[in-house]
Amino acid sequence: MHDVHMRWSDMDAYRHVNNTAYLTYLEQARVAMFFDxxxxxxxxxxxxxxxxxxxxxxxxxxxxxxxxxxxDTIRGASFVVHYEVLDEGVVAARASTQCVTVDFAHDRPRRLTDEEREVLRGFADEPASAR
Known part of the structure; x- marks a missing residue:
């Protein structure tokens, strides 16, 4: 679980949070989840x-x-992060992101290490709304 604050500038002309802001919210949650x-x-x-x-x-x-x-979907060089965005306890959006591990020195995908797989398995779960 991760809490993200909306910015006033996230709203669009229709007076709701613009669809592009969600990518930033998902990124914040993903970075806090394991990249940090x-x-x-x-x-x-x-x-x-x-x-x-x-x-x-x-x-x-x-x-x-x-x-x-x-x-879930932990593969050789990729994994999928799923999300539910809850607004005051109600699911407002569902999303997923496919992440690929990369060897930047050789500019190609690299296999997940055993340690990385173990970390990812620690986040294998289901959304609170399904429990």
Whole structure:
């Protein structure tokens, strides 16, 4: 779980949080989840794909949004992070991000290490709304 604060500038002309702001919210949750805590992910992970399903509009308010995040589909050089964006306890969006580990020195994907796999398995879970 991670809380993210909306910015007034995240709203668009329709007076709700713009769809592009969600990518920033997801990034904040993902970085807090493991990139801030496990240097190997921060030193060599890129984003291959995002998918977001918007379920209801979010109107700016000072309370943070809650991001529930979990990992699955751990493969040789990639994994998927899933999210639920909760606005005052109600799911406003569901999303996923495919992350690929990369060897930047050789500019190609690299296999996940055993340690990285163990870290990712620690985040294998399901959303709170499914429990």
């Amino acid at each position: 805590r496990f240097v190997s992910f921060a030193d060599g992970t890129v984003i291959a794909k995002h998918e977001i399903t918007y379920l209801r509009p979010v109107i700016y308010h000072p309370e943070p949004l809650r991001i529930e995040a979990w990992v």
